[in-house]
Amino acid sequence: MSMITRVSASYDASQARTRELEAELCRDPGRFRVLTGDRPTGSLHVGHLFGTLANRVRLQDLGVDVMVLVADYQTITDRESPASLPADVLGLIADYLAVGIDPGRATIFAHSQVEALNQLMLPFLSLVSVAEVSRNPTVKDPVHQAADILFCHANLVPVGSDQLPHIELTRMIARRFNDRYSPGRPYFPEPDGLLSDAPLILGMDGGKMSKSRGNAIALAASEDETAQLIRTARTDTERQITYEPERRPEISNLVLLAALCLERSPAGGAGLKRLLTDALNERLRPLRQRRRELADDPSYLSGVLAAGTDRAREIAAATLSDVRELMHNDY
Ligand code: ATP
Ligand code: MG
Secondary structure, rough: OOHHHHHHHHHHHHHHHHHHHHHHHHHHHHEEEEEEEOOOOOOOOOOHHHHHHHHHHHHHHOOOOOEEEOOHHHHHHOOHHHHHHHHHHHHHHHHHHOOOOOOOOOOEEEHHHHHHHHHHHHHHHHHOHHHHHHOOOOOOOHOOOOOHHHOOOOOEEOHHHHHHHHHHHHHHHHHHOOOOOOOOOOOOOOOOOOOOOOOOOEOOOOOOOOOOHHHOOOOOOOOHHHHHHHHOOOOOOOOOOOOOOOHHHHHHHHHHHHHHHOEEEEEEEOHHHHHHHHHHHHHHHHHHHHHHHHHHHHHHHHHHHHHHHHHHHHHHHHHHHHHHOOOOOOO
């Protein structure tokens, strides 16, 4: 079988599996623990809101146990100076809380501070070959991510289709661990990827909206900054406004964003930029208000992170202790 058919066959299977999982999530949300997270590399933006944050809040509100990893260790490789990291981490937590992640129900924790999680990497590394790791097309250190998922026995990981291979590797590590050290009584769950049907939001330059491209509308932006960014948005020369994502990606992206804010299906309309500015500012107003209040209280944000990190530490310590016992390393 060619690589392409294999990839798309597994994509179809993952889509079918996602439909089953969605039904199961409604029936029995308490059965699931979700692991998600972000790199603290700058303000989250409107692409994150519609692409992933809204889904996390939905899962949390269904009653799923949501673990949110602040992936500070994953900023090491592409950061020249880590001095802005503390501010970026607190900014990320303000973004999370402002969009509705509830620290009373979800667990927000700092990767670098959960030592037992990181300790799991060593036994996991022994379960994969260098060739297997280097075949993984997207992730620099997929074993790292397997530890992030498995340390808390997460069984559900919201992903884009490009991240399916890394879930596959995590499943393989879980399977190998279970076969070798806990035969007949699987210790780690093999996590499922939950494919999102979230739209890909473009930035104001027509490329993917991205923290690092300078084309994003940050959740933390002011209403004036938002208006200014939308004014500069790239469009085309046709006068009519239509929703044709393939043929007219830039205009369609603005129409889509307005529709997402207004909870309508995308349709054409006059005065698009003004309409979008109003719709987006209105949609983000309560969130931004909350975010400003949160940002004014850094000790509260640090407290949220410390409490989440304590919980993650307890979970990781219990897992590491089980792993040592199963590996007969408990002397
Ligand atoms: P960077 O520029 O540092 O890569 P980014 O803005 O691309 O940052 P990531 O942290 O790489 O953001 O993205 C995290 C997740 O957020 C993605 O896996 C995806 O689910 C979602 N996401 C990011 N950008 C968008 C977007 N423009 N549209 C929809 N979803 C997005
Ligand atoms: Mg990115």
